[in-house]
Amino acid sequence: xxxxxxxxxxxxxxxxxxxxxxxxxxxxxxxxxxxxxxxxxxxxxxxxxxxxxxxxxxxxxxxxxxxxxxxxxxxxxxxxxxxxxxxxxxxxxxxxxxxxxxxxxxxxxxxxxxxxxxxxxxxxxxxxxxxxxxxxxxxxxxxxxxxxxxxxxxxxxxxxxxxxxxxxxxxxxxxxxxxxxxxxxxxxxxxxxxxxxxxxxxxxxxxxxxxxxxxxxxxxxxxxxxxxxxxxxxxxxxxxxxxxxxxxxxxxxxxxxxxxxxxxxxxxxxxxxxxxxxxxxxxxxxxxxxxxxxxxxxxxxxxxxxxxxxxxxxxxxxxxxxxxxxxxxxxxxxxxxxxxxxxxxxxxxxxxxxxxxxxxxxxxxxxxxxxxxxxxxxxxxxxxxxxxxxxxxxxxxxxxxxxxxxxxxxxxxxxxxxxxxxxxxxxxxxxxxxxxxxxxxxxxxxxxxxxxxxxxxxxxxxxxxxxxxxxxxxxxxxxxxxxxxxxxxxxxxxxxxxxxxxxxxxxxxxxxxxxxxxxxxxxxxxxxxxxxxxxxxxxxxxxxxxxxxxxxxxxxxxxxxxxxxxxxxxxxxxxxxxxxxxxxxxxxxxxxxxxxx
RNA sequence: GGUCCGGUAGCUCAGUUGGAUAGAGCAACAGCCUUCUAAGCUGUGGGUCAUAGGUUCGACUCCUAUCCGGAUCACCA
Numbered sequence: 001x002x003x004x005x006x007x008x009x010x011x012x013x014x015x016x017x018x019x020x021x022x023x024x025x026x027x028x029x030x031x032x033x034x035x036x037x038x039x040x041x042x043x044x045x046x047x048x049x050x051x052x053x054x055x056x057x058x059x060x061x062x063x064x065x066x067x068x069x070x071x072x073x074x075x076x077x078x079x080x081x082x083x084x085x086x087x088x089x090x091x092x093x094x095x096x097x098x099x100x101x102x103x104x105x106x107x108x109x110x111x112x113x114x115x116x117x118x119x120x121x122x123x124x125x126x127x128x129x130x131x132x133x134x135x136x137x138x139x140x141x142x143x144x145x146x147x148x149x150x151x152x153x154x155x156x157x158x159x160x161x162x163x164x165x166x167x168x169x170x171x172x173x174x175x176x177x178x179x180x181x182x183x184x185x186x187x188x189x190x191x192x193x194x195x196x197x198x199x200x201x202x203x204x205x206x207x208x209x210x211x212x213x214x215x216x217x218x219x220x221x222x223x224x225x226x227x228x229x230x231x232x233x234x235x236x237x238x239x240x241x242x243x244x245x246x247x248x249x250x251x252x253x254x255x256x257x258x259x260x261x262x263x264x265x266x267x268x269x270x271x272x273x274x275x276x277x278x279x280x281x282x283x284x285x286x287x288x289x290x291x292x293x294x295x296x297x298x299x300x301x302x303x304x305x306x307x308x309x310x311x312x313x314x315x316x317x318x319x320x321x322x323x324x325x326x327x328x329x330x331x332x333x334x335x336x337x338x339x340x341x342x343x344x345x346x347x348x349x350x351x352x353x354x355x356x357x358x359x360x361x362x363x364x365x366x367x368x369x370x371x372x373x374x375x376x377x378x379x380x381x382x383x384x385x386x387x388x389x390x391x392x393x394x395x396x397x398x399x400x401x402x403x404x405x406x407x408x409x410x411x412x413x414x415x416x417x418x419x420x421x422x423x424x425x426x427x428x429x430x431x432x433x434x435x436x437x438x439x440x441x442x443x444x445x446x447x448x449x450x451x452x453x454x455x456x457x458x459x460x461x462x463x464x465x466x467x468x469x470x471x472x473x474x475x476x477x478x479x480x481x482x483x484x485x486x487x488x489x490x491x492x493x494x495x496x497x498x499x500x501x502x503x504x505x506x507x508x509x510x511x512x513x514x515x516x517x518x519x520x521x522x523x524x525x526x527x528x529x530x531x532x533x534x535x536x537x538x539x540x541x542x543x544x545x546x547x548x549x550x551x552x553x554x555x556x557x558x559x560x561x562x563x564x565x566x567x568x569x570x571x572x573x574x575x576x577x578x579x580x581x582x583x584x585x586x587x588x589x590x591x592x593x594x595x596x597x
Numbered sequence: 598g599g600u601c602c603g604g605u606a607g608c609u610c611a612g613u614u615g616g617a618u619a620g621a622g623c624a625a626c627a628g629c630c631u632u633c634u635a636a637g638c639u640g641u642g643g644g645u646c647a648u649a650g651g652u653u654c655g656a657c658u659c660c661u662a663u664c665c666g667g668a669u670c671a672c673c674a
Contacts, residue, residue, distance in 0.1 A: 472621085
């Protein structure tokens with residue numbers, strides 16, 4: 001049981017006995033005592049004045065007195081204005097510490113224990129260009145939130161929906177056919193997704209030339225765009241693809257294959273994976289039958305030209321097209337189809353889409369349409385909408401070459417980690433593979449932590465040169481503390497010191513120790529909150545606070561050199577548990593922690 | 598124009614159902630390694646919480662209006 005809950009129950013009893021009234025839960029507000037006051041937790045007396053019918057000070061005193069008289073775990077209290085600061089006994093904290101260290105995976109619920117299945121869709125790239133910084137935020141969020149939900153007891157299915165078809169793919173294909181001279185990843189040494197991306201850029205360049213030519217012949221902008229030969233050929237190629245023309249299809253498969261090889265490498269480098277990958281080429285026809293069914297039920301309307309629409313004006317939105325006049329489907333048709341398919345197949349309790357905030361309108365429509373169709377599970381769709389990653393000079397634009405490439409960024413992070421590590425002399429005496437492993441963890445840790453510590457729904461600014469630090473509130477700071485803890489534990493082990501599970505209250509000698517136990521005891525609440533709000537940033541901010549507290553403690557007090565055995569045992573146990581909590585928290589963020597660095 | 602999200606220190610960000618004197622890091626300056634890893638620790642300076650009203654014992658937090666930034670309102674995905 002958490003300390004807050006314990007105090008809540010005790011306070012409720014006190015109020016009942018003192019005033020003969022059972023207070024509402026919202027009237028009992030327990031919070032951590034601020035550092036400048038003496039105490040562990042604080043009861044805010046104001047909401048209780050109605051039942052006590054006394055002033056804040058008197059009410060606080062009465063409740064405080066009752067609590068220490070009737071509970072031996074609550075040892076003293078003081079009152080400042082309407083705030084009742086309560087202190088708990090060292091016995092209480094010793095017991096808490098022992099219970100934490102004997103609980104397996106403290107703070108984590110067993111996967112599957114909630115009996116809920118949650119699908120998380122994230123990443124969802126296009127196959128015409130490599131991944132960039134925006135995808136990194138998406139991937140890290142999706143992967144982390146999956147782990148957080150898993151440790152809240154859910155069965156989680158991670159899925160990726162690859163957009164492998166459409167006009168943009170044909171652009172790369174056409175440009176490659178036209179200008180590629182048979183270039184392959186093997187022949188050029190380029191990563192497949194980058195190679196294909198280069199031809200997408202090439203297409204755009206040549207296309208622009210043609211547009212200018214046509215404009216000089218008197219066509220206006222729109223006409224020129226529509227009439228440019230390259231565009232016409234691309235559209236022809238898309239038609240051939242849809243008709244499964246063998247030649248076009250083979251080219252499409254070949255080039256997508258290159259891209260997948262490239263993506264695989266990027267995902268591996270980022271340390272993320274999926275349980276299932278869907279391809280739009282296989283799902284884009286889904287949903288048509290459901291739309292037809294909705295039309296029959298009278299939920300949708302058919303216009304004179306044959307196109308099918310849904311009227312969402314009453315819901316504060318517009319009319320939205322669901323199927324074109326020629327019977328072909330649009331983006332949302334497919335999403336209607338895949339959602340129903342997934343709920344049928346996997347009996348989902350919740351479906352989370354990790355998609356940027358520019359698609360909020362789309363998901364609003366999707367939910368409403370499914371609701372109108374009578375699917376009760378439409379309420380369990382959740383759009384985890386995140387803000388953009390901006391550069392100091394503004395939005396990233398692929399055409400202006402200001403995108404931050406995912407592969408390059410990861411490489412840069414790792415090599416920066418390498419430089420800093422060797423400057424600090426941290427790599428001396430380590431094997432080559434140890435060096436590689438540490439630099440990889442640290443470089444990626446810096447990047448991942450930087451992105452995940454920010455509230456997902458906020459836009460964030462990323463400065464490639466300055467943003468990522470290795471000191472202060474950063475991934476490496478936390479990793480470093482973990483490495484330091486491992487070092488202490490190794491030395492303790494060398495001296496034959498055991499980490500004990502039965503710490504005595506005699507071991508508490510400073511307030512910092514209690515503070516640390518208190519913080520660690522809150523870990524389960526943080527994990528739960530992060531799961532409820534789909535926000536890894538809760539975990540990131542929590543673990544930073546714990547790490548900072550521990551470093552202060554480490555600086556001011558000896559651990560294995562402490563002569564008093566009770567104190568030494570407590571500090572050692574605390575060190576072990578802080579290390580465990582750092583590792584678990586970072587794991588939830590998808591960040592590895594080294595034992596040395 | 599409608600809708601949604603944001604605006605907190607020079608910069609990047611915390612601030613859990615409204616609670617005590619608004620917190621970190623970076624940057625700047627000044628200190629701390631013969632001692633368990635100095636990627637650490639300590640200190641100094643830095644704020645009209647966008648603005649104006651309102652609600653109340655109490656507002657960064659809730660309500661209203663205004664200003665600024667972003668997204669969106671496609672027979673693109």
